[in-house]
Amino acid sequence: MREITKLPTETARDYALRAIRENIVSLDLEPGASISENEVAGFLGVSRTPVREAIQELGKAAVIEIYPQRGSYVALIDSSLVEEARFLRKTLDIAVIEEACDIADPEDIEKMEENVSLQEFYLQSGSADKIYMLDDDFHRLIYAAAKKETLHAMRSNIMLHFDRVRTLSMKTVKDTKIVGDHRQMLEAIKAKDKDTCRQLVEKHLSRYHVDETEIRAAYPQYFKD
Amino acid sequence: MREITKLPTETARDYALRAIRENIVSLDLEPGASISENEVAGFLGVSRTPVREAIQELGKAAVIEIYPQRGSYVALIDSSLVEEARFLRKTLDIAVIEEACDIADPEDIEKMEENVSLQEFYLQSGSADKIYMLDDDFHRLIYAAAKKETLHAMRSNIMLHFDRVRTLSMKTVKDTKIVGDHRQMLEAIKAKDKDTCRQLVEKHLSRYHVDETEIRAAYPQYFKD
DNA sequence: GATAGAGTACTTGTATACAAGTTAAACATG
């Protein structure tokens, strides 16, 4: 487990949740790894209570499997859950980006402009992790522009399954294409061109679909079944 | 707060979650009511820990507002959250029912047949609460037929906001129409008729939209803004 | 009577103690 520095403002519970979550997505906590409340509590320097609450929440999202009195484990990557996550994106992301076409105001557009520009900047300097964060943020901004922020929070949880595959595919999928997709999405939103938006979201998603089979072949021990 | 009997199998945490959730949806815990961990723990006969975990989870779903060191309150009905819930249903329910048209197998259909038949039976005997439960179950069965059960669990949380409005509208919306909608949906799934499915879901949802304004006028103290 | 302040009774957040159950290794026994 990799160390995550605690922000002075956040509660112990939020800290534990963020730390565990990031470690799972980054695969520093590998799929199948055991994860004990006491162990994590000791590592993070907090008590069991906030750690337990964080683990319960991730258990609810099915990225941690909790077996009472036996132990808890980082869930193996379940292809059917990845598929559900992809299905949600394919339907909800499209509906939301279309809504954004209708009701996004200039400030929303401005924030997206800043975000995509930064992505293009970091593409030059080759900072993959920065682009990763900006990627998440870009999609959040679209949901915010469509006034669907609660749906985005909900989306985040199931997206964890997708995110682990994304982490594994970071080396193969070209950041160039991703940033290019985002630029095109932004321009389509500005033009209120829903048809193009829909096509772009579908193309964007298909990029990850291609290499899932390759990844599964490369890391079979991470996958369920 | 109304009493809910603890099932012998479930943990204290699950019991607390179910009890609080049912009380919020039924409006026995009114929007705006204060809800103390100690109070609930005493009422349910368990300790603070499982109650706290349940409240945290409902806080995550935004149906309970938690103010540290000050208290927790049942959230007022937030129209923008109800709108997000409706938006999710309009997009996801349609996509899922279309998927069900494609891949539902005979056992899935059979379960839905049973369910709708029961709805029609209880319509005769006028058991509104039975229909209420069967309604939830029917939609869950559609998600199960489309192999999207995790998405349904996710849907349930945000649907809590919608459910409270539904509880208020139970007296005005005719159960006859709801059960009729379900029967038509089932027939459309059997016929693999996606267009009809889409239209039915939209019509089904519109039934609740009509009376939200009336309800808001009748119970202004339950609503935010 | 109005007002400032101390105190008390709450709240949630966190830590810790105990309960119940699982697992695996050590060990005695055949």
Place this chain on the structure above:
DNA sequence: CATGTTTAACTTGTATACAAGTACTCTATC
């Protein structure tokens, strides 16, 4: 050597104690 048993070290679930902060009430003071 094989096998059944015991024991010890873990796990999560629950209860409780304590910490930190809020809000209201009662009281003293002007």
